[in-house]
Amino acid sequence: MKKLALNYVDTFKGLSKEVWWLALITLINRAGTMVIPFLSIYLNKNLGFTKEQVGTVMVCFGLGSLVGSWLGGILTDKIGYYKVMVGSLVLTGILFFGLQFLETYTQFCLGIFIVMTVGDIFRPAVFTALNAYSKEENKTRSLTLIRLAINLGFSVGPAVGGTIIVAFSYTGLFWVDAITCIVAGILLLKVLHPKKAKVLDTHENKKGKSVLTDIPYLMFFGCMVMFSFIFVQLMSTLPLFYEEYYHLPENVIGFILMTNGALIFIFEMPLVKYFENKKIQHLNSVIIGVLLTALGFAVLLYTASMYASILIGMVLLTFGEMVGFPFSNAFAVKRAKRGNFGAYMGLYSMAFSIAHIGGHKFGLESIKAYGFLQTWQFMAIIGAITVVFLFFLKRIIQKEK
Known part of the structure; x- marks a missing residue:
């Protein structure tokens, strides 16, 4: 059993500290978006939306994710992954806070679209950052570590979110979501500032x-x-x-x-x-x-x-x-x-x-x-x-x- 545990730990060796910080930031961010699993219940029971309306809101959710992924790729090439990640995290936190004040069907369709657009701008940027902070032989394992952080965040988030709803109602959930996104952005500023982070892959294709x-x-x-x-x-x-x-x-x-x-x-x-x-x-x-x-x-x-x-x-x-x-x-x-x-x-x-x-x-x-x-x-x-x-x-x- 001890040998198995040591072999498991060995699979994580060689990853840069910047990748570990990115994994932690991703974990905080994904665990923080705990309102998402409860969104359909909130819209149906609290705001009185029909199931068809809830379905349309979720389509807007997906469309926002699509636009955010596309826009994130463009912005990452234009201004760099660091600014995109910080901006996405902080702005998503502010938008999550504002989401609780939306009440009509049209408002929520537009609101969730904007939140997901800004939130998923983060995804192409974090992939680009991983490439910069990883050696060639560690890139796949670095990506896998981020996947583990995402999965763990999605596992922890709903459990914590359900407890918050019972204790403080959905208002508390929106507050916690907003705070965790902003905290993740501040942590990124502190630990992965360009002056502090060590870039291991400086590949740049000027004729891309x-x-x-x-x-x-x-x-x-x-x-x-x-x-x-x-x-x-x-x-x-x-x-x-x-x-x-x-x-x-x-x-x-x-x-x-x-x-x-x-x-x-x-x-x-x-x-x-x-x-x-x-x-x-x-x-x-x-x-x-x-x-x-x-x-x-x-x-x-x-x-x-x-x-x-x-x-x-x-x-x-x-x-x-x-x-x-x-x-x-x-x-x-x-x-x-x-x-x-x-x-x-x-x-x-x-x-x-x-x-x-x-x-x-x-x-x-x-x-x-x-x-x-x-x-x-x-x-x-x-x-x-x-x-x-x-x-x-x-x-x-x-x-x-």
């Missing part, structure tokens, strides 16, 4: 090509939209499947979903380290990740043994996530050095925003029209198609070299 002219990267972007499209079902339609199809109580569903976070926390960094040591190409790793995710949905079709289907499916989905996303991120970072780095990373972030806008709605509409099992077939087929496209992309990249 536009991301829109990089056809292989655009193909990769399309693959990531499809991959994310099926993955987001984990957050919406899958819990519904457990509740409506198998009639599982909320505590059991919570335990199953917690398995995802626990597996990521325990296995993701060692798994990434293993793949790096084996020198597996980034695109090969992404192909494995997408394939595992597709198999995860295919396993759900086997309903003869409920718990075997659920647990094996969750394990496959989680390992697909752990392998697919860190190395897709690493591929994007490496490819981004061909052109304007911020724009490349902004487009990569936009893939997830697009998936959030369309993926949840498609999954829910598919369940309504065809049922759960047919929907899982659709997801598995989309995953298989993504794998085929990734193989084509791999051949194109090989010809480039």
